[in-house]
Amino acid sequence: MKNILLAILLLVTSVASAQTKVGGVVVDEDDRPVAFANLLFKDSYEGTITDDNGHFYMESDGSHKTLVVSFIGYENVEIPLTAKVTYDMKVKLKEAAQQLDEIVLVGGKQPKKNNPAVEILKKIWAKKRENGLRKFKQYAFKKYEKVEFDLNTIDSALMKKKIFKGLEFVFDDLDTSRITGKTYLPIFLNETFSKVYGDNLLDEEKEDILGNKNSGFDNNQAIIAFVADLYQEYDIYDNYLKFFDKSFTSPLSRTGVDTYNYALRDSAFIDNKWCYNIVYYPRRKNELTFKGDFWVNDTTYAIKNINLEVTKSANINWVKEIYIEQDFEVVNDSVFLLKRDYMMSDFSFQKKEESRGMYGKRTTVFDDYVFDQEKPKEFYKQESNPYDPVVLNRDSTFWQNNRLETLNKDEKGIYQLLDTLKTVPKFKSYYNLVSILGSGYVEIDKWNMDIGSVYDVFGYNQAEGPRLRIGARSYFGENDLWRVEGYTAYGFTDQKFKHGVSGKILLDRKNRLIVSGGNRRDIEQLGVSLTATNDVLGRSIASSSLVTVGANNRLTNINLSKFNIEMEPITNVRFGIGGTFRTLSSALPDDFSLDYIDPDSPTGVSSEIRQFDFNALMIYTPGKRTIGYGVERKGMNDDYSTLLLSYTKGVDVVFDSDFSYSKLQFSYSQPWQIGGFGRLFSTLEMGKTFNTVPLGLLNVVPGNQTFFSNYGTFPNLDFYEFVTDTYVALHLQHNFNGRLFSRVPLLRKLNLREIIGLRGVWGDLSDENIALSMPATINTPLRAPSEKIYYEYSFGIGNIFKILRIDFNFRGNYLDAPDARPFSITGTFGFDF
Template sequence: MKNLLAFLLLLTTSYISAQITIQGKVVDEFNNPLPFVNIVLKKTNYGTTTDDDGKFFLKTQKFRGVLEVSFVGFQKQTIKVNQKTKFLNIVLKEESNELDEVVIVTKPKKRLKKEENPAYKILKEIWKRKRKNGLDLVDHYQYKKNTSIEIGLNNLDTVFLKKIFKNEYQQAIKEVKYDSDGINYYIPIFLNEQVANVYGDNKNNAVREDIEAEKSEGLGAQGFIFDRMSNTFQNIDVFKNNITLLQKPFISPLSSDGFSTYDYVLYDSIVDNNKKLYNIYFFPRRDGDLAFQGNVWVADKNFSIKKIKMKVHKSVNLNFVRGLSFEKEFEVRNDSIYIPTKNAYEGDFTFIDKNDSNKGLTIKKDITFENYVLNKAFPKSFYEQKVEKIRPDQYKKDDSYWETVQKEQSKKTYKLIESVKKKKQIKNLTGLINTVASGYVDTGAGFQIGPLWTLFANNQVEGFRTKLSFRTFVTKDDRFRLGGHIAYGFKDQKTKYGVEGRYLLSYKPRIAVGVAYQKDIEQLGSSLLNTTQLLGTSFGTAAVFNRGDNFYLSNVEKIATNFDYQIQQNLHLGINFSHAKISSASEKDFSMNYIDENGNTQSKLTDVASDIYVSFTPGRFVYGLGVERRFGKNVFPTFVLNYRKGYKGPFNGTHNYDKIQFKYNQPILLSKFGILDATFEAGKTFGEVPVALLDVVPANQSFSLVKDTFTLLNYYDFVTDEYLAGHLEHHFNGYILNRIPLLKKLNLRSLVTFRAAYGTISKENIAISRSNVNYNAPNKLYYEYSVGLENIGYGNLRFLRIDAVWRSNYTPPAGSTVAPTPKFAIRIGIKPGL
């Protein structure tokens, strides 16, 4: 009996293990799903057909076989399957599409010259016409645009799913999606959908976009990872020579300079709806170059683009990025006009490294264009009206609306998100990502603690310093935000603190106000111009390790207010008012003394001042509708003009003065050679003021790199009332090191910098000083230059940058209490980046 039971059990086990469960999707060559396709396991009775989305599910008692896929008008396809087969992406070719004269060109082992490459003639025609074809050829157009952005966790196995769903696992496994590889699972955690109507007037170069409806569901995500990734996919214009992606210039495969970056292969040609199409594949010439891999379908005669698929080559040095893919489809009308019908972007991001076995984040952005109407004109005033989203709930629609426009797949996704967002494991995982990315720990009570990296510091006045900061945070669209900190120095045994509140008074026009109070120690002169920062924060009191001694710190007790008015997107007018009591934090080592108008020596001052500023950042991508805006990872210039007025008398102010300052920052994309980040500053102070109110050339005595500061200067080495400063920093993005055989495997990136300052100080300001700071101005140009390596680390954790820095000849004047500065130094920067 025991033997019989064992034999039956063995038969049963073998029978169960011999089953095949296969899922898949069938599409045509243009990625359109094919319904009612026959799926049959040959020589068996097992078979099924695809649904409306081209998907199928087949379960058999066999453990291997040959799957036959057939559909009328398409070529039959056979595929060998076994127990390891989980998911199949099947592409069927139309029988009528095949030509007798199919041109097939394999990628040559030896690179072909342009004139010898069959693809070159076609690309030349694209270059001639790419500015002429398309919607630009009609005077007016309109269409409906549907956009969805989905964020999810990918590469999940059944063990992970069982931990999440527990008793609901059996039901959940039927609803959870597969990854694109069809092996592991994917769980959506956020979905945003938007319906908009777009109207264009080419005669006056005007575009109006009216949002009709918007809907979001999912976990509230914030921080570097989610913010950067969810906004990675802006409009990718493949017709431009350079495509800016993650602040890096990628060469477009349709660039007129493409042959210096890509190898092109004319693969074949087909006929689609009586139009001949050429299929051209493109590959990066060198691994590591900022380039794509993919293929493009080009229409004959007018040489417009029917479809393009491309992905970032796996060798490209992008941290956190395991994969990025883009797909665009166009409809050709009248042999001259092509209109976009679909954009599909997908990114796969991981935290530790790019290993295929690691869990990650998937970001999907899909845009469909429909209901085109060409050459129907509206009055000119219609196109000039801008309909802006100003409130988070402005375009919220009820369920009855979405029932009519939403696809069945989106409904399933929302239902799944509703289920998983409440799961403890998912909330903990996304919370961990947010903490690592932003530095803030969410308490779950509407406020966060952080950033964690400012917890500890060290300086000569306070000794070991600890600082605990907080902020209120419900969503990224909070209309009111309160933040602050409390700090303690173990040497001076004093408690310091600060608190700041901001409120959005009006959505349109956008008006924000803020008020702050602080009683803390500051490193004055750590930056030359700052318009909206109310609470003082400086690296001089935040660094753990510093070069030399620094007693040049100030006690600052300040009340400050800010009024910010948005004239238009990225153009702001603001007014600040502040009342600050300033004195030395270590009077025996650092004197801030000055002579007042009565000839008396004073050690303290009260600065009562107002600021009027204009800030202009054209092209900056701004999102979020709360009092604190968020900014995308795009390239844009910055112009800031500030006028400051000091008042003597009111509120016990001690000094009258005027100060005007200007700052201009311009990142410049230099194609495949990288990006140059250029900053220029200038300012002048009118009136007699003590050292606390003068402009100090920003020095940096910490061992870390700080933007727009001078590494080899001591604090207060240069004091001015009139200055010019420039900072040039060029990042090669791996262009040089990717060409060195032994180094390119390390994924390092090189950079060079040049910084310079020039300034003067008046005799009047020197005359009233009784400070032990020597008023030395850089009336001979002072400069520093460096070479460096960045992207140092392991896997995706490549936060380190190392610079070797040199300076021009500079010697402190005789009698100066400032210690000599080094002529050369190695400095380290820590910055997460892609």
């Protein structure tokens, strides 16, 4: 959410060298737009097709005199181009008495059988694993990447807005997009030069970053994280391409014939290789698809050039356009290697043609391929430091020698522009506002400190009433080797101060050896997750829910101290050991009890638990990618699984603790991309507590008495409705991303998204544990779902007004329980693509 919010907020803050530019709209005789009409510069292989609304824009480095427009069922139109730039064209097509043969006509529904384009596509599928880097045992190449952000659709009205008063100089140099024809102003540029090594036999690859340069934002954590998360790697030969958390069907996919129309448009020599030109466009609207064309070699069936443009009807928010272009280099008769990869996204509030927005562009150039030079496996385990001061401070000579694509005039000016802007107070104010709302923290540079999070300032619960919280953390940069943070809070009903403080330090960067510790004294809602870790500064649901269902009065006073050692000797495999000491007692004794039988107490009953635990933890996250090397790294992807194994040993001889016990827990979370049918997220949790412990140390099946959807909880359960010492739980949630609603005519234009969920838990509770907590059962009956699996199911509608999701939750059984809730409605807000 924060990354998307950052992109939206950035929306408010030379003439190109092409020889021929055309743009406009194609309509029929009744002035209705013609979607996916075919446009081609005559006697060339440069063309495009119109979008859903009949609009087009195309430019070429060459000089062309005629534009040919065609669509099946209509007469071809040849339009003389009397000027190099021709905008606002209105091309009207007339119905044809008979089809002409001079130009291959593209448009309408294309057949799947006896279609030469589909036959070529089948040969691409057969050959795709034989092309490119896969043909060699080892490979190495140079890689240059630049990421750029631009304000677009700049006109005189925008320049005169008050927000730019005093900043008019930024508009001195504007450029024009070769993809859309819109004016734009570059505002951010990041360059990276690296060398990549790979071994197909060992299935290993590493990238050594040798230089990194960025235009003025190198110390801003919010912007850096957004840039890193925005563009991820993709392979056009894959069946599905993932952008902005959505999976788009690739035009080269084996399922493409059910998703796209294909037509063979042309054939020609490109780089002395005979290639076929195939045009493709979606069979249905509102699906996650592209339109465009590609050139493919006639013998290797390797792609020579491809462009992909997301259709405007695609069910994706805040992004008006996505355009991708890849060029492949002919190495020899049988090898085509990626030479240049270009991707442009147009972020905008609306998808209207004239709406303003922001371009995000990534250009990656590959060169100097070397093959079959074997390196030992240890070589791939040696990590370089992309944040080495030498890497970050390369001189101009380095960049002149290693830029595989030169900067244009406007790109060169970004560095000077940002240096100037940072001295303007008004710009600094805008910059700070974006940073605060994006990261949640107010940066105090002169103190090397962040104040926040601003989203946690106000809270409410029944024990504290209204609650105010203020926190701070040290922050010298995104790669800090140590961090200290803390907060204080005050409840106006209980009139008590709470606090939390923690510190951590990275002692060994190679093995990521981290030592941490801290203390927290606060009010917490225990039992909000089955597999919980004792995070010193963990934010509790107790202080974040203004409105709840039923009596949300089962709250706990907690005083937690923790010391922990963590290391990551193998990438994405973390081990941790440590100890925690905590005292637990009810925050509302008249409504909720943690009492247990204690023969050593004068009354025979104790109301407070004192407990020292030894903890051992292993977390495995295969496929997770991060940026930074500091004590707190940032994730770059969310498509990895998480396996967690935890062992807890309660020791009664340390700090006069009350109980000796053992607890073993395991969880496995996995996102699954189900082709074009959306995304399934699954979580399996298992655990068992050995020996006898009171209610405060048992595993509570996580209920949810708020009106907010919270994955991993059971929204129709109250807190402490089920308590276990042995449990198995499964959560399944599938988001179809509008796949079903897009086929319903009345719902298609709303871009709604359908979500279904199924969750269940089985658990047991020993008679000994029930007997130990007998005093607490006066107002907290102890019951486990041991008779049968407790389950719930839900149906949700997402993307309402682009920000709202509503879930309708149904309780499957145990309806005889007192005050059981058979049905509930929960929801959540968020800026999702």
